[in-house]
Amino acid sequence: MHTVVMTKGVPDFREGQVSFDEEGHLERGKTPTVMNPNDKHALRAAFQTKVRNGGHVSLMSMGPPGYKEVLQEGMRDVYADDLYLLSDREMGAADTWATAMTVATGLQKLADQPDLVFAGFKTADGETGHTGPQTCWCLDWPIITHVLSLDIDEDAGTVRAKRLVDGDISEIETVEAPMPCFIVADPEFEPTYRRASHRLKHKDLREETQERAEEYEESLTVWDHEDLNLDPDYIGLDGSPTIVSGVDPIPKAPSEREATMIEADDSEALEPVLDELTPYAAGD
Template structure:
């Protein structure tokens, strides 16, 4: 069973150093980057599939060279075997359409050079764009079936079919079970939780974790980098030139107004501190 997990880097908004150019495009090379949180669920689904059925899991990302660190994080957290980074200047400023075209080319190149793919896992949406388009668009470009909002899945290797439970329009109260032939795309929902019920699965999970420690430390030895020429992509159909999305403006997110009043108390004021303790005491005692 051979799987690919599509993951990306997103701006680390907690650092407060997000940089945009004069046209409103995010300058990823100047912005601290972390792995997209929703991709973690896709990685866990791929790991669960590998633990249960064996095989190989690769991480793939499109972005600047710094995204190699994101792929290394994927290897450290869910034990991917190797990584593939699609990167060069011609790919810069891609919207979801151009990104999907590039990723589909990456998957096709992978199949030509490495081997057939059974499953491609993708996160629900990214923390920066939140469009949820890249996974479905890449599946469309490949001509493969796709199952979205997946919260649990089973694979029948002999029948080469996926059976999955998915939320209906993101509603946690309504779940449907669907089937799809392999190869196919799986877009995991944040409600996805991996399960390892058998002792053999837990032992395999432990073994994979031990094997990955050294591999992740030498991540560069397991990283393959492809540019647009390696992917046989025309520059007119990728990057900014191949992106039909137009950014009209970028507005800062306003700070939410405070809904609480703050009372300043001098710690050297005995009466003030006594009043604070009197107010907190009911909560410490388990009151409401």
């Protein structure tokens, strides 16, 4: 079993971490890069596969050399066996299409061809959700998106997954696909470990990986466009059909609102509140 997880570094949008200039533009230099939060779901799905079915987990990303730490973070989380970074200047400023081309080529170059590739559900910066499916299109594999849970039958060479239909929690279907297969894990994905042996394996892997993550560069392979035999005209900015013409900042909601404080046991003051609310209770 060989499993690959695709991941991306994104600005840390959490309060206190992210920094904007006066015009509301992201200050990239002042904002730390972290692993795309949604990728954690892909990592969990891949790790569940490793615990239950064993095998080898690789983590792959395309980006600047600074993404190495993102891969290290991923290694700690998913207890990955090895890391791949596709990185050089020619790949810079790529849109989702050029990224998909590059990553798909990276996947094809792996000596041990993957049985499953996992991607997270859209990135926190672009929010397109295109890169995973486009990469899969390049590979010409089956894809299962919005995956909630999955079981693998290695003997039959199939994967069976529960997925949200149209991303809607009220409708869940079970689908089966032959491997190799591309999986997009939904944020609702929940790994389950109902067997003690799985939890013990989980614990072993966690301990074993913490040491490996310290020395992560020993498990890291960096490939540039020449290693991948890619024509610079088809990757990076030159290979990107998408043009971002401009960015409009979303105006901030007014932060000051009128408020009247009423003590909870002040029944007289609560009267008008009740009057206001009554029509809603009546369904008007």
